[in-house]
Amino acid sequence: MFSHIFVGVSDFERTMAVYDPLMAVLGIRARNRQAPCRVMA
Numbered sequence: 738m739f740s741h742i743f744v745g746v747s748d749f750e751r752t753m754a755v756y757d758p759l760m761a762v763l764g765i766r767a768r769n770r771q772a773p774c775r776v777m778a
Contacts, residue, residue: 746752757767 753767760767
């Protein structure tokens with residue numbers, strides 16, 4: 738079981754444009770909306 742996974746990206750907003758809808762489908766919401774770090778839970 739993983740408790741945290743960190744992935745570095747060069748274009749944060751472009752990356753989150755992909756991950757936000759994906760996480761929503763999985764029922765996971767973003768808890769922190771401040772760039773450059775978002776916490777998914």
